[in-house]
Amino acid sequence: MKFLQEIIESRMYRRLDMIKGTDVGTIADMLFDHLIMLRLLYYIDKPVAMRYARDTMANPSFSGYRQSMPDLYNFITFVINQRQFADKLFNDWDITIPELRLKRMLRSIADGDLDEMDNNALLMLMQRRLKGLSGDQVWARRLVQDWIPKYANRQDRKNLITRLLQAVRRPISTDLYMQLMKSARLSTKSPIK
Numbered sequence: 719m720k721f722l723q724e725i726i727e728s729r730m731y732r733r734l735d736m737i738k739g740t741d742v743g744t745i746a747d748m749l750f751d752h753l754i755m756l757r758l759l760y761y762i763d764k765p766v767a768m769r770y771a772r773d774t775m776a777n778p779s780f781s782g783y784r785q786s787m788p789d790l791y792n793f794i795t796f797v798i799n800q801r802q803f804a805d806k807l808f809n810d811w812d813i814t815i816p817e818l819r820l821k822r823m824l825r826s827i828a829d830g831d832l833d834e835m836d837n838n839a840l841l842m843l844m845q846r847r848l849k850g851l852s853g854d855q856v857w858a859r860r861l862v863q864d865w866i867p868k869y870a871n872r873q874d875r876k877n878l879i880t881r882l883l884q885a886v887r888r889p890i891s892t893d894l895y896m897q898l899m900k901s902a903r904l905s906t907k908s909p910i911k
Contacts, residue, residue: 731792734783734806741808742800746848747855748892749793749815753823753841754858755898756790758882760832761865763901770894771827778821789892794820816843838863854885 731737737745760767774788780795782802798817800809819840826833841859845851861882879902883895 731783731789732785734785737796737803738806739808740806742797742810742813743848743850745793745796745807746810746813746815747851749790749797750841750844750848750851750855751858752790752793752892752894753820753844754855754862754882755894756827757832757837757841757862758865758879759894759898759901760827761862762879763904764830766897766901768828768830770897771824775821775824775828780817788894790894814847816840819843834863858882858885 756767756770759770770788770790774791774794777784777787777791780791780798782799783792783795794815794817796803796807797813797815800807800811800813819836823833823837823840826836841863845856845859861878865878883899883902
């Protein structure tokens with residue numbers, strides 16, 4: 719029961735009315751950060767990343783907000799269905815995401831068979847479409863593309879994970895960020911703040 723309570727408390731948007739006044743660009747940026755975090759989680763704790771991707775793809779139509787779904791699911795839903803949430807969001811019709819490619823990438827992670835080249839192409843495509851990304855977000859995308867877990871020593875790995883967590887820590891209250899922090903602590907065997 720405590721686990722379920724922790725998951726619900728770590729949701730970014732626990733109720734639909736919490737998105738009121740948010741702009742789609744901000745949500746798209748968080749979506750980009752979460753795709754980077756999911757890929758990093760895949761490298762440091764593959765079973766957890768697979769479960770998160772499976773949970774996200776439990777309703778692959780992304781047809782509407784669901785409190786019970788992971789934050790990544792709701793971010794995708796808000797961006798894809800801007801018109802449905804036009805009364806709550808500040809829309810930006812220029813922001814689109816490659817929905818089919820995104821679904822393919824989530825399915826590959828859920829199956830435990832990440833196609834790194836396809837994921838790299840998806841992140842690059844999203845970077846080009848999302849004009850307001852920060853330098854830290856672009857840096858994090860590059861770093862996660864070059865991640866080679868079997869060659870990184872423990873200290874290098876700890877430093878890279880810490881820097882990535884710092885780069886994508888906005889917002890800190892999402893379920894994936896909290897899971898990544900937990901897995902990173904276990905992976906590096908030292909506290910990460």
